[in-house]
Amino acid sequence: DVKVTQSSRYLVKRTGEKVFLECVQDMDHENMFWYRQDPGLGLRLIYFSYDVKMKEKGDIPEGYSVSREKKERFSLILESASTNQTSMYLCASSFAGFGSTYGYTFGSGTRLTVV
């Protein structure tokens, strides 16, 4: 019954490493999103994608990039991990379409610690 799967639940990486966070959805959703969640700041949008090979910056894209080669998979890349990227990362997906009735389906999150 799992619909949005994030590859790792917990991850510890060293400063300067290149980090890949993977997200796969099986609901044939067009839209996919990456958020980071920090205490007192809520969820902040990093990047999103409306279609394969398409991406757009969210509110806090600095230090991140993304890749969407297949409709079901959306990867978040930390080019050179830093300690201020220690956070909870949440992937989500949704149908596209006009109107505002479509919410998101979230993955279980990846708690990343950069040391």
Place this chain on the structure above:
Amino acid sequence: AQKITQTQPGMFVQEKEAVTLDCTYDTSDQSYGLFWYKQPSSGEMIFLIYQGSYDEQNATEGRYSLNFQKARKSANLVISASQLGDSAMYFCAMRGTGANSKLTFGKGITLSVRP
């Protein structure tokens, strides 16, 4: 631009009592959707309830209801007969019109249910 405001500090409620979680929003869109999500300590985001801006009746889903006051731009979540399992963080979110509109989240409210 859309904005969601959740300003309550951590909330406490006695088991079996009702509790209201506040949410105000700001948007220039005429048509929009309002959502509430629950995030237990395990981290997954669980969709609770949706209210469309043109819906004449307040949304209800089991023990959850949304007190929608459009003129005041508020969308408060009411949980009736609180249970210990309701202890979690709760996020209010909104999504505007347009094929690719995004969910904007508030900072969340922590609810603790006391036995």
